[in-house]
Amino acid sequence: MQTDRFVTPAARDTVLVKVRFFATHRETVGADRVSFELPGGASVADLIETLVARFPDIQPVVGAARFAVNREYAAPTTILHDGDEVALIPPVAGGRS
């Protein structure tokens, strides 16, 4: 972490987020929750990039996932904050009547 006091807080700070996995994702990752430290200003999409780098096996299934931040569906552009709970939501089984 840089200590230069002239860098912007967003560039200097990091955020710690908790990521939760379910169903096929949980089995692929081998854990139901993993914490990630990301640069300040990181988005959900940035998190996914980091996630795929750490767990390459998830790449084929992550494309169909939706995301939730603090239990609300969220767009990939959503900016993450320290302490956020992000969930990868695989397609839910319903849909058919």
Added chain:
Amino acid sequence: MATELDRRFQVVDSPIDAAAVMRRVQHPGNGAICVFYGVVRDHALSGRQTSQLHYEAYREMAEEKMTEIADDLYRRWGIDRVAMTHRIGRLGIGEPSVVIAVGTPHRKLAFEACEYAIDRLKAEVPIWKKEIGPDGEEWVE
């Protein structure tokens, strides 16, 4: 101690008490209660034989989403008597996985709102099922 009203939107890991779900929507002004049971069937959409289903939920979000769906029933139709319980874990053929009850003054609206509620639940509530059968196991997507 949680009241019956607190238990209206629940993810549970034991068999669903459907009579209790219905009791949560009773009201002297209502003449109809429509109750939907989703039950485990013995085959997948593909036709493959199923002997059990395993359900998994993002429990906190699932309960919040069920509450939101009920809020929408109130906004659309003024319905304030809705209860939903979804079970997770391993379920055998014929066991209820979800029970929804909707109480209204007259029956037509109860049917319509109950169908709306299960459609929304299936599309939005983060609950997944894995089909377990003689040919193996597979998450349904």
